[in-house]
Each structure stands twice: as structure tokens, then as C-alpha cells.
Amino acid sequence: MAKTDLPAGTTTIFEVMSRLSAQLGAINLGQGFPDMTEPPELIAAAQRALAERSNQYPPMRGLPELRSAIAGYYARQQGLVVAAEDVVVTSGATEALAASILALVRPGDEVILIQPLYDAYLPLVERAGGIPRLVSLTPPDWTLPLGQLEAAITARTRLIILNTPNNPVGTVLPREVLEAVGELCQRHDLFLLCDEVWEGMILDGTPHVSPLAIPALQDRAVKVGSAGKIFSMTGWKVGWAVATPRIASAIAQAHQFITFTTATPLQWAAAEGLMLPDAWHARHRARYAAGKARLVAGLTAAGFHILPASGTWFVTVDLAASDLPADDAALAERLIREAGVASIPVSAFYASEPETGYLRLCFAKQPETLDRAIERLTAFRA
Ligand SMILES: Cc1ncc(COP(=O)(O)O)c(C=O)c1O
Known part of the structure; x- marks a missing residue:
């Protein structure tokens, strides 16, 4: 090994998925960032x-x-x-x-x-x-x-x-x-x-x-x-x-x-x-709660099983309970290429012995973005 060799390193899954999403023109429900107007x-x-x-x-x-x-x-x-x-x-x-x-x-x-x-x-x-x-x-x-x-x-x-x-x-x-x-x-x-x-x-x-x-x-x-x-x-x-x-x-x-x-x-x-004031923070949260309810309702109607969660901008799809094979990375790859929707496999959050039966989707998006994603995911399941 030469003294000037550098470690290979890895690029975070969020960056990888966002880059691929942009390249393919997919709807990005992968990396967690809102597409609504800022406060x-x-x-x-x-x-x-x-x-x-x-x-x-x-x-x-x-x-x-x-x-x-x-x-x-x-x-x-x-x-x-x-x-x-x-x-x-x-x-x-x-x-x-x-x-x-x-x-x-x-x-x-x-x-x-x-x-x-x-x-x-x-x-x-x-x-x-x-x-x-x-x-x-x-x-x-x-x-x-x-x-x-x-x-x-x-x-x-x-x-x-x-x-x-x-x-x-x-x-x-x-x-x-x-x-x-x-x-x-x-x-x-x-x-x-x-x-x-x-x-x-x-x-x-x-x-x-x-x-x-x-x-x-x-x-x-x-x-x-x-x-x-x-x-x-x-x-x-x-x-x-x-x-x-x-x-x-x-x-x-x-x-x-x-x-x-x-x-x-x-x-x-x-x-x-x-x-x-606290009321401002409550109103701010309410916009995201509405996005979550919209995505959960749409995905549930399409046959995806969503796990209960209290917070963050994410919902988790339980693949086995949705009658999908428990290979989250393969499914994320298919969803971005075939359905045009980016997601993040939960296995990417493991350093060893990963759970492979769960997929993370971000709902911090405008209603129209969520509706288009629901349409695409519904068509994918059909
Ligand atoms: C659990 C967790 N910790 C830390 C961060 C990074 O926060 P910041 O953007 O303020 O550095 C994030 C961003 O998604 C996160 O989800």
C-alpha cells in the first residue's frame, strides 16, 4: 500500500438515492427534505x-x-x-x-x-x-x-x-x-x-x-x-x-x-x-401530519402495509405484511426504475445483520407530489 493511498469510503445512501432520483426524473420520497414552501x-x-x-x-x-x-x-x-x-x-x-x-x-x-x-x-x-x-x-x-x-x-x-x-x-x-x-x-x-x-x-x-x-x-x-x-x-x-x-x-x-x-x-x-408561540409550532406540525395521513391512506388503499409511527417525516412499509418479497434493496431499485419513485431501504440503516423487510418513504411533500407518488405506486402494485 502506497503512503498516498486513500480509503475507498462509501457515499451515504441518501446522496446515492437522491442522485439516481434526479437522473431518472423520479419522485424523491427517499432523502428526507420537504418540497413545500419554507416558513x-x-x-x-x-x-x-x-x-x-x-x-x-x-x-x-x-x-x-x-x-x-x-x-x-x-x-x-x-x-x-x-x-x-x-x-x-x-x-x-x-x-x-x-x-x-x-x-x-x-x-x-x-x-x-x-x-x-x-x-x-x-x-x-x-x-x-x-x-x-x-x-x-x-x-x-x-x-x-x-x-x-x-x-x-x-x-x-x-x-x-x-x-x-x-x-x-x-x-x-x-x-x-x-x-x-x-x-x-x-x-x-x-x-x-x-x-x-x-x-x-x-x-x-x-x-x-x-x-x-x-x-x-x-x-x-x-x-x-x-x-x-x-x-x-x-x-x-x-x-x-x-x-x-x-x-x-x-x-x-x-x-x-x-x-x-x-x-x-x-x-x-x-x-x-x-x-x-406554541400555536405556530402546532400549525407547522399539522401540515406534516396531513401529508402523512394522505400518503398512508393512499398506500394502504394500494395494498401496502404501513407500520404505526409517532414522529419524523417517514413511514415504513412492512414488506411481508404487504405480500412483497423481503428484499428491501431490490424493491427500492425496482421502485425507482419501474415506478419512478425513490425510497430508502431500511437495511441501509444497519451495519450488520440487517432487517431486509422494510422500506422507508418520506411524506414531507406537497399534496400533489404525494398524489403523483401514490398513483405510481398503485400502478406498480396493480
Ligand atoms: C437522526 C438524525 N440525526 C441527525 C440528522 C442531521 O441533522 P442536521 O441536518 O441538523 O445536521 C438527521 C437528518 O436527517 C437525522 O435524521
Whole structure:
């Protein structure tokens, strides 16, 4: 191997599917991004910030106004008591995850990851020198097998990474499960990193519970959030990590040499957005709930079996229950080429022993887009 050889690497499934979708002129229900108009309140706030506020470096940990707005939003929406000082603003949740993993994982530490998993976790853990240990949710209701989680803990385990609401399957972790995880973290002296980017997109009224609301986890958990997801502006890449000051400082240390800061005008706009009244957030969610109901009704009528889910922009098709062969990657390939609809196979969210019987579709689209996709998928089944 030459010194200048580079690792082959892989390209994320979302990028692959979006590229293929564009090439083939398919309807893209694969990668999660809305095709509806952005919230005008947020656009106006960003325009005002560009014209009237600073466009220079903000403080490394984020604008004080945004950090206060994040703490206020969590107090109102989730009853959480966090201080502005506990917040580190980052360039999207992805950077919050990277900075948290670099802060908490030392070479040789074991990190427990739960499958299906958002694709950034594993490479970030490996880049930090950590050793991933995988535990899988149990389909079709995607419950967290606490016995298997406990069995995966060793003397070298340092961190567990959770994701609630879950991408791809849309389920939320109930309080009693988080309490049980808290007890494990306390007993084995572990950190918990909880990716909560979909917290603002719970569409069935189930309350979102953060590990920071669990007493045993308050001094060991990191909560990761994303303005891109709360406001459906995925390109904004404004995110944050929230943790007790000792952990927040370690995350800030890592963050300062990754991106150092995040676009100042968008921080101002996110702060304004987070201060919008709860009724605004409820109306925003209601548009997505309507899209979900439309896609679920259309697909159900066409003979697809859709699993129940509380949140995110995604629904999961259960292939066996839909009388389809349990090969999600092959079906995704056929759907994009034969039906002209892009989807994501849930097996892509596994690093080992994948479930192959489930397909993820994104409903964060305008009614006309969803109707055209339903028409094509109905014709495919006929
Ligand atoms: C579970 C999860 N975590 C993190 C992210 C990344 O969020 P951001 O765009 O704020 O970096 C996503 C985006 O889809 C996600 O689904």
C-alpha cells in the first residue's frame, strides 16, 4: 500500500438515492427534505438578520440570544430545566454529534449503537477511535431490548447513543425505557448521547421525553437538536448540543476546532423562530401530519402495509405484511426504475445483520407530489 493511498469510503445512501432520483426524473420520497414552501416567518427573520445584524463571527458557543431561546423552547415544549450556558450551538446536529463523540470517546472505548441507526454515528465513533457494539431494535414495533443492551455493556463501554424519535422508523422511547437506560448508565458509569432532532415532529400527540428529564441522566446525557428539523429548513444546518456544564465544556473544546462557529444570520433567525408561540409550532406540525395521513391512506388503499409511527417525516412499509418479497434493496431499485419513485431501504440503516423487510418513504411533500407518488405506486402494485 502506497503512503498516498486513500480509503475507498462509501457515499451515504441518501446522496446515492437522491442522485439516481434526479437522473431518472423520479419522485424523491427517499432523502428526507420537504418540497413545500419554507416558513415565511423564518425567511423574513433571516433576511432581517442579514441586513440589520452582524455577519461576523459570533461567540464560539453560539449567540447568547439563540442559546437562551433554545433553553426557553425546551422549557415550554418539554418542561425541561436547562440553562443557556448548557447549550453549544453547532453547524447542524451532525456537527453536534461529531463534537460530542470526539469529546466523550477515547481510543479503545466501546460505544453501544442501536440499529437501525442514522448513518453518521458509526463512522464518527470509528474516527474517534471508538469500538462500536451493535444492538438492534425489535421489529415490527421497534422496541429497545433492554436485556440485550445490558449484555452489550463491558468494562470498556463509555457511551450509549440513542435516537428518539427514531429515523428511520418513527418510534419514540417512552419514559420508563429511558429510566431503565438511566439506571444502566448510572450503574456502569456511562455517558448517553441522545439524538433528538425529530423532537418537534411528533405527529400523534405522544409526548417527547428527553434523557435530560430523567434524574439519573441529567449529569451524563447530551441532548442533540436541530433547527433544520424544527423549522423544516434542512439546508440551514444550525444545530446544538445541550449538557451539564462539565460535558458542554468538553463538547465546546471539540467544536472550536471543527467549525468554530455557525452562520451568524441563521443563528439570529433560529432564535426568533424558537420564540414563535406554541400555536405556530402546532400549525407547522399539522401540515406534516396531513401529508402523512394522505400518503398512508393512499398506500394502504394500494395494498401496502404501513407500520404505526409517532414522529419524523417517514413511514415504513412492512414488506411481508404487504405480500412483497423481503428484499428491501431490490424493491427500492425496482421502485425507482419501474415506478419512478425513490425510497430508502431500511437495511441501509444497519451495519450488520440487517432487517431486509422494510422500506422507508418520506411524506414531507406537497399534496400533489404525494398524489403523483401514490398513483405510481398503485400502478406498480396493480
Ligand atoms: C437522526 C438524525 N440525526 C441527525 C440528522 C442531521 O441533522 P442536521 O441536518 O441538523 O445536521 C438527521 C437528518 O436527517 C437525522 O435524521
